[in-house]
Amino acid sequence: MTTKQLHQEFLAGSGICTDTRNIVENCFFIALKGANFNGNTFADEAVKKGAYRVVIDDEAFKNEKTILVKDTLTALQELAAFHRKHLKLPILSLTGSNGKTTTKELINAVLSKKYKTIATQGNLNNHIGVPLTLLSMTSETEMGIVEMGANHLHEIENLCQIAQPDYGYITNFGKAHLEGFGSLEGVVKGKSELYTHLKDHDKTVFVNGAETKQLELTKTMNRVVFNETIIQLMDASNEVKVKFKNTEIQSKLVGLYNFNNIAAAIAIGDYFNVPEEQIKTAIEGYIPQNNRSQRLEKAGHKILLDAYNANPTSMMAALENFKQAEGNRKILILGDMFEMGSEAEKEHQHIVDFLEQNPFGKAYLVGSNFNKTKTKASHIKTFESFDDFKKQFKAKDFKNCFFLIKGSRGMALERVLNLL
Numbered sequence: 001m002t003t004k005q006l007h008q009e010f011l012a013g014s015g016i017c018t019d020t021r022n023i024v025e026n027c028f029f030i031a032l033k034g035a036n037f038n039g040n041t042f043a044d045e046a047v048k049k050g051a052y053r054v055v056i057d058d059e060a061f062k063n064e065k066t067i068l069v070k071d072t073l074t075a076l077q078e079l080a081a082f083h084r085k086h087l088k089l090p091i092l093s094l095t096g097s098n099g100k101t102t103t104k105e106l107i108n109a110v111l112s113k114k115y116k117t118i119a120t121q122g123n124l125n126n127h128i129g130v131p132l133t134l135l136s137m138t139s140e141t142e143m144g145i146v147e148m149g150a151n152h153l154h155e156i157e158n159l160c161q162i163a164q165p166d167y168g169y170i171t172n173f174g175k176a177h178l179e180g181f182g183s184l185e186g187v188v189k190g191k192s193e194l195y196t197h198l199k200d201h202d203k204t205v206f207v208n209g210a211e212t213k214q215l216e217l218t219k220t221m222n223r224v225v226f227n228e229t230i231i232q233l234m235d236a237s238n239e240v241k242v243k244f245k246n247t248e249i250q251s252k253l254v255g256l257y258n259f260n261n262i263a264a265a266i267a268i269g270d271y272f273n274v275p276e277e278q279i280k281t282a283i284e285g286y287i288p289q290n291n292r293s294q295r296l297e298k299a300g301h302k303i304l305l306d307a308y309n310a311n312p313t314s315m316m317a318a319l320e321n322f323k324q325a326e327g328n329r330k331i332l333i334l335g336d337m338f339e340m341g342s343e344a345e346k347e348h349q350h351i352v353d354f355l356e357q358n359p360f361g362k363a364y365l366v367g368s369n370f371n372k373t374k375t376k377a378s379h380i381k382t383f384e385s386f387d388d389f390k391k392q393f394k395a396k397d398f399k400n401c402f403f404l405i406k407g408s409r410g411m412a413l414e415r416v417l418n419l420l
């Protein structure tokens, strides 16, 4: 079956599905394979649950609704690329080391005030998520917003081939996924694949003027630069407050780094003619989710819960922010930063050195990487595992404190909340 024929079958159904646990009636089901599952084995179940067609790549599982292809993942990607070419809508693509999802959600909140938008759901930003996002766009959609994640070279290039973005934005170049990229230069190269794609296709890029490396890399491109002369930071001691033209905007996002994310959403909204008042409503109404920079209160404590993710750049951003935040009795509970490869030891020690030089509170550092660091400071304590930490952490020792909780996803530091 050609991609064109596959696309016709796809259009005749309603929506795309890859998981029988959340099938929708009449959907076009693609049976993907993962490390621990083989979607082909769900072909019958998918039909029973109402799938209109089921794309498989193992003949052994065929039934009256299946379409056999050589490789289902390739079929998904080719179908998405084909679908995208037939969508007459601008697509804005975002990548970067930190803040992609937050910025994507903010941009979507802003643009959806004026347009029918479809944006990446949650964090579905990889070689499967990007095609699924594109296939969820229809002829009714007026604008697409696609998050692209990468942990090695050529990933963004491949995702751009599929999504064919008209606009792009890179949140930042930071020390994330060093294992796959090798170094910060590797990160810059990897993320810049978005620039290369946009430039080759004569498309437009949004640039945060505070990012000098980005300014340099986009010099010869069609670009829209935004900076503090257009969007001003008014306050970041609590939730970030900004001023855009004559409008003050009070977000519900904590952390100075969120200023950049908000500024991008404002600049992009303004570029696409969303009225100032609606930009304000959109940003003010956005509440962060999934343990991303949430401000909580529990048992008399103030808590900054940022347990969604961590890497050296976002960790330092969070520490700088916490240092400046208003509050007394500051306590840090930090977890290991994953995917650091050979840089792990150095990067964790760097955080410890920073904490030695900036002793703004007690610091509990959890995980085998932090446990390997060296410190003589009495306010810093390291633990090999969360269980070790849990054994020694006594909630009754703390009264009316201000906690910053941050670590990589795998550390699941939101568990600290149960201890308080």
Ligand code: ATP
Pocket: 096, 097, 098, 099, 100, 101, 102, 103, 123, 125, 149, 171, 172, 257, 258, 260, 261, 291, 292, 293, 306, 308, 309, 313, 314, 317, 318
């Ligand atoms: P992922 O790689 O998991 O997709 P992401 O790039 O989508 O991550 P977010 O989920 O938006 O990023 O934010 C994750 C964390 O990154 C936040 O909780 C915060 O600690 C940090 N962060 C967010 N924005 C920035 C930024 N502009 N600069 C530095 N750190 C940031």
Ligand code: MG
Pocket: 100, 101, 102, 122, 123, 125, 147
């Ligand atoms: Mg994300």
